[in-house]
Amino acid sequence: MPENHATAKETKGASSVRTLLRLWPYLRPVRARWFAAGVVAVTASCLSLLIPLVLKWMVDGPVAERDPGGVWLGALYLLLLGVAEALLFGLRRWLVARPLTGVEAAMRADLYRHLQRLPVAFHDRWPSGQLLSRGTADLAMLRMFLTFPLMFIVVNGVTVVAGCAVLLAQDWLLGLILLVPVVPLIVICALFETKYALVARRAQDQVGDLTTVVEESVLGIRVVKGFGRHRAQAEAFRTLAVRLRGTELDKARLLAAIWAVIMTVPELAVGAALVLGTVRVADGAMSAGTLVAFLSTALALRWPVESIGFLLAMTQEAATATERYFEVLDEPVEEPACRPRAESVKAPGGGLRFDGVTFRYPDAPPGTDPVLARIDLHVRPGETMALVGATGSGKTTLTALVPRLHEVTAGRILLDGEDIATMERSRLRELVAVAFEEPTLFSASVGENVLMGAGGEADEGALRRALAVAQAGFVDGLPDGVRTQVGEQGLSLSGGQRQRLALARAVVGRPRFLVLDDPLSALDVHTEALVEAALRDVLRGTTALVVAHRPSTVQLADRVALLSGGRITAVGTHHELLRESAEYAWLMSGTEAEGGGSR
Numbered sequence: 291m292p293e294n295h296a297t298a299k300e301t302k303g304a305s306s307v308r309t310l311l312r313l314w315p316y317l318r319p320v321r322a323r324w325f326a327a328g329v330v331a332v333t334a335s336c337l338s339l340l341i342p343l344v345l346k347w348m349v350d351g352p353v354a355e356r357d358p359g360g361v362w363l364g365a366l367y368l369l370l371l372g373v374a375e376a377l378l379f380g381l382r383r384w385l386v387a388r389p390l391t392g393v394e395a396a397m398r399a400d401l402y403r404h405l406q407r408l409p410v411a412f413h414d415r416w417p418s419g420q421l422l423s424r425g426t427a428d429l430a431m432l433r434m435f436l437t438f439p440l441m442f443i444v445v446n447g448v449t450v451v452a453g454c455a456v457l458l459a460q461d462w463l464l465g466l467i468l469l470v471p472v473v474p475l476i477v478i479c480a481l482f483e484t485k486y487a488l489v490a491r492r493a494q495d496q497v498g499d500l501t502t503v504v505e506e507s508v509l510g511i512r513v514v515k516g517f518g519r520h521r522a523q524a525e526a527f528r529t530l531a532v533r534l535r536g537t538e539l540d541k542a543r544l545l546a547a548i549w550a551v552i553m554t555v556p557e558l559a560v561g562a563a564l565v566l567g568t569v570r571v572a573d574g575a576m577s578a579g580t581l582v583a584f585l586s587t588a589l590a591l592r593w594p595v596e597s598i599g600f601l602l603a604m605t606q607e608a609a610t611a612t613e614r615y616f617e618v619l620d621e622p623v624e625e626p627a628c629r630p631r632a633e634s635v636k637a638p639g640g641g642l643r644f645d646g647v648t649f650r651y652p653d654a655p656p657g658t659d660p661v662l663a664r665i666d667l668h669v670r671p672g673e674t675m676a677l678v679g680a681t682g683s684g685k686t687t688l689t690a691l692v693p694r695l696h697e698v699t700a701g702r703i704l705l706d707g708e709d710i711a712t713m714e715r716s717r718l719r720e721l722v723a724v725a726f727e728e729p730t731l732f733s734a735s736v737g738e739n740v741l742m743g744a745g746g747e748a749d750e751g752a753l754r755r756a757l758a759v760a761q762a763g764f765v766d767g768l769p770d771g772v773r774t775q776v777g778e779q780g781l782s783l784s785g786g787q788r789q790r791l792a793l794a795r796a797v798v799g800r801p802r803f804l805v806l807d808d809p810l811s812a813l814d815v816h817t818e819a820l821v822e823a824a825l826r827d828v829l830r831g832t833t834a835l836v837v838a839h840r841p842s843t844v845q846l847a848d849r850v851a852l853l854s855g856g857r858i859t860a861v862g863t864h865h866e867l868l869r870e871s872a873e874y875a876w877l878m879s880g881t882e883a884e885g886g887g888s889r
């Protein structure tokens with residue numbers, strides 16, 4: 291379970307405003323509507339400040355003169371003001387709702403596109419839950435922020451300034467009494483924001499960790515149930531949930547404290563102004579209407595002032611969500627080609643050539659040996675080379691270097707004499723097809739899953755041929771044939787069925803180079819023999835590197851390379867290696883014994 295790898299960034303210190311300003315490119319296309327909505331909301335909010343002035347007119351005029359007609363007229367004005375305010379707030383909502391869901395969708399699409407282009411090394415490093423929570427909860431929070439808190443910080447700020455001007459204009463002494471607490475309130479709010487930023491970040495990271503556990507439990511439900519691990523998983527979940535609850539309680543405590551201060555201080559100031567105002571009315575220094583208007587203005591300003599606490603809190607959470615979003619978006623994507631063209635001069639000789647290839651995983655501890663060290667290997671054009679080695683010797687790693695899922699640390703890999711590091715990735719992936727031992731199928735039809743390997747150029751005939759090569763006749767027995775939807779990760783199919791579809795996907799585009807990482811491991815020996823016979827036909831024109839554990843798979847190959855201690859220690863035919871390499875003979879005898887036993 292990864293620790294909060296992102297919490298280290300809590301101390302990053304970039305101001306919230308600077309972080310939030312990064313949202314501008316997304317807000318820009320809808321700025322006209324957003325600003326129009328802001329103007330509408332400010333107008334609506336300032337209209338509410340007219341209500342006290344109408345009250346003053348009523349108290350000093352029609353009420354003092356006992357004129358019922360005037361009172362009704364005043365009531366009508368109040369009603370109109372209230373209706374106008376409500377309509378304007380409704381208009382504001384209508385103006386922003388649609389464009390801001392568009393902003394959220396655009397940000398989500400950018401995140402997804404970026405995630406697809408990030409290197410495998412990034413995905414090895416980042417827990418999926420952290421990415422999921424950024425694409426869901428964080429983005430929903432940002433939409434909410436743009437719809438509500440951001441606008442209301444502006445609207446309430448303008449309303450408070452306008453309200454203070456009205457208060458000072460009515461009676462500057464009482465106005466000053468109300469304004470005195472503003473300075474300590476600003477200081478307290480700044481302190482609150484700093485503290486809240488840390489807790490908000492912690493909470494959002496913990497949501498990501500929790501998402502990871504849920505996702506792992508759902509995807510690994512068979513293992514969880516098979517090993518009776520549901521209690522342990524539930525315990526792990528509960529621990530994280532309790533930790534998140536603690537953080538949410540910290541947030542609630544901070545909010546409660548700031549709320550208490552923000553509510554109490556202005557109430558005290560209003561109380562003081564009320565006492566002083568009453569004395570001044572009794573002394574005849576102020577009209578009763580002015581006092582009523584003053585107090586109703588002060589009360590009308592209560593919501594804009596009191597809301598500051600949670601608006602600041604939501605702003606802080608939005609800043610954290612923005613920071614988390616851009617942490618992913620700022621990660622550099624795979625370079626289309628990482629070496630200068632000058633080096634792309636074709637080397638002599640075709641086929642697949644590893645030339646002094648060394649590889650170390652980016653996250654390997656410093657000082658450790660590379661997984662692969664100075665690999666020199668030549669797979670001739672049209673040849674099938676089996677790659678054999680003890681478990682953990684680096685076979686999968688070596689095959690992953692050919693489609694550039696990882697970049698070589700040193701050396702180069704040549705396809706028909708051309709360094710893959712200088713090739714456009716799209717071209718490289720047209721040339722090379724891969725099938726892994728763990729076959730991943732997507733939530734799509736069988737046919738769509740297979741045709742993914744052809745880059746959209748294959749037809750029904752190619753699909754049928756590929757299914758035939760992979761001995762995937764079982765497809766016709768599925769409810770809708772090739773149109774049958776396979777569930778999440780193809781879980782409704784057996785392991786061997788999934789492997790055969792993945793193999794069909796690899797061969798459907800008739801690639802020039804084929805990299806197969808033990809693609810037949812889940813098949814019974816009879817099916818494997820049939821697949822091999824069909825593959826031999828396909829592989830005739832294809833240069834192939836096939837990771838093999840079983841002698842039956844090795845038989846498919848023209849030659850075999852033995853990987854040991856991160857190096858290629860022997861190359862030859864199966865029979866040559868059996869004679870010349872004790873390690874190879876040992877590896878094959880073990881598997882042969884297993885294979886033989888099962889036959």
Ligand SMILES: Nc1ncnc2c1ncn2[C@@H]1O[C@H](COP(=O)(O)OP(=O)(O)OP(=O)(O)O)[C@@H](O)[C@H]1O
Pocket residue numbers: 414651653654661679680681682683684685686687688
């Ligand atoms: N993403 C990774 N980050 C760091 N080290 C890794 C990573 N993936 C694999 N390794 C390490 O690289 C070494 C070679 O692993 P690899 O999967 O290539 O072996 P393999 O020969 O294919 O094994 P097997 O036959 O069991 O599939 C192992 O020691 C493994 O721990």
